[in-house]
Amino acid sequence: MWAPFRVETGAIIAPRPLPGIDGIGDRLRTAAFAEMQAERAFARAAEIYSDAPESLRSAWLHLASEENRHMNWLLGRMKELNIDIVERPVSDSLWNSLMSCKDARSFCHYIADSEQRGRRAGLRFYDVLKDIDPTTAEIFSKIAEEEIRHIELAFQFYPIETASR
Ligand SMILES: [Fe+2]
Ligand SMILES: [Fe+2]
Structure with missing residues (x-):
């Protein structure tokens, strides 16, 4: 189901340090697998959440598709750097959490939160890598x-109600 990745449910593997090549590989692998889980979760959401508006x-x-x-x-960058995808397992906990979202609103908020965390991590990697490996840094x-825009979409459709004064 998850080729070319090696999935271990519940795997918690600390990434090796940056800016070593192993550390770069670990971040690329984890990020690439998060993208795959997000791609499938969005496609599935479009199919199953009948409470979501057509738009x-x-x-x-x-x-x-993004x-x-x-x-x-x-994955292309991993190939260029000769990083072995299956050298380390990845965890499918994001996917499992997304599968348990009961409606469009909770799905939107859960995935946006995860995208927000991924985005912050990506910006940190950019900072660490921009002088050492600018190609990888630019991708992040x-x-x-x-x-x-992905994150904004969630709150555009399902704003968070803030407590009134
Ligand atoms: Fe993405
Ligand atoms: Fe996204």
Whole structure:
């Protein structure tokens, strides 16, 4: 189901340090697998959440294609750097959490939260890598840029009600 990754449910593997090549590989692998889980989750959401408006369901399909593009940038970079995808396992906990979202609103908020965390991590990697490995750094930065619109979409359709004064 998750080729070319090696999935171990519940795997918690601390990434090796940056800016070593192993550390770069670990971040690329984890990010690429997060993109794959997001791609499939958006495609599935468009199919199953009948409570979502039609415009959101078509937006999800577009996001799924963007996540696929992100994944391919990351996998392409791993190939260029000769990083072995299956050297380390990845965890499917994001996917499992997304599967348990009961409606469109909770799905939107859960995935946006995860995209927000991924975006912050991507910006940190950009900072650490920009002088050492600018090609990889640029990929993380470009993805972080596109994720802004993914995150906004969730709150555009399902704003968080703030407590009144
Ligand atoms: Fe993405
Ligand atoms: Fe995204």
